[in-house]
Amino acid sequence: MSLVTSTEMFKKAAAGGYAIGAFNVNNMEIIQGIVEAAKEEKSPIILQVSAGARKYASPVYLRKLVEAAVEDSGLDIVLHLDHGEDFEICKMCIDDGFTSVMIDGSKYPFEENIALTKKVVEYAHERGVVVEAELGKLAGIEDNIRVSEKDATFTDPDQAAEFVARTGVDSLAVAIGTSHGAYKFKGEPKLDFERLEKITKLIPNTPLVLHGASTVLPEFVELCNRYGGDIPGAQGVPEDMIRQAAKLGVCKVNIDTDLRLAMTAAIRKFLVENPKEFDPRKYLGPARTAIKEMVKHKIRNVLGSSNTL
C-alpha cells in the first residue's frame, strides 16, 4: 500500500478494455467515499486534485488526507494533479510527493504546448513521476457545429502522434466532444469516436484520457431540484459512450460533476427532511455515502474496473 504511478494500471486497463476512474477530491468526506468504493469493488483508483481544490483545502491538508486514505484502506492509490496550468504548480506537486501530474498546455499554440509539456516531463521523469498532457480544446459543443470549427478545437490525430513523440508524455487528454460541468450538450449528445479510433491507431501505446466525462445522471439533477435546487437543462455524456470510449483506448475517465451532484442531492434532501438538525455529521455522513454509491456505480457499471486489483 502506497502512492503509485498509473503506469501499470493503464497497461492492464488497455489490455482489458476497461478504464480507471479519476475522481476529483476536495475534502475528507469525498476522499473517504471514493476510497471505500474502490476498496469494496477491488478497483484501482486515481485521486486528483485541481488548483481550485488546493486553494480550497490547502495543499498540505489534501496530501495528508490522501496519505491517510492509503494507510487506512491498504490500497495503492495514484495522487494526480488535475489541469496544472504551468511548470511551477507541476513542480510543487512533484516535490510534494504526487505520483502523477497533468500539464494542461492546451490553450497554447502547438509548439508552446510541446515546449511546456517537455519541460514538465523532464522534471517529472527524473523523479519517477508520470505526466498527462492535453491537446485540443474542451468546450461546450453544440450538435450542429461546423466541421471547420470542430477541426479547430478537437484533437488532430496526426498532431497527437507528433506531440507524444516529441514530448515523451505518458498519457494524453483528447478533445472529442466532451466538456467540463453539468451542461455538456445542447442537443443530442455526440462524441467523435471516429477521431478517437484514428488517434488510438496512431499512438496505440499511449493511454488516452477523457476529461468532462460525467454523465449528469437525471435522477440526481431531479433530486437537487426537488429539494430546492435550480439546475435546469443539465446534460452529460451517456454511460454507453463512456463504455465505448474505454474500448477505444481511453484508460482514464475524469469525473467531478457527478460527485458534486450526488453530494449536493444528499445534503439538500437531508436538510429539507430534517429541518431541526444542525450537526454537520448528520448531513456529511449521507453525503459521503452518496459519493461512495456513485463511485461504486461508475466502477462496476460504467468503467468496468471491478475486481482488477
Ligand SMILES: O=C(CO)COP(=O)(O)O
Ligand atoms: O474533467 C474533469 C476533471 O478534470 C471533470 O469532468 P466533469 O465536469 O464532466 O465531471
Ligand SMILES: O=C[C@H](O)COP(=O)(O)O
Ligand atoms: O476540470 C475541472 C474539475 O472539475 C475541477 O474543478 P475546479 O477547478 O472547480 O476544482
Ligand SMILES: [Zn+2]
Ligand atoms: Zn484543458
Ligand SMILES: [Zn+2]
Ligand atoms: Zn478536466
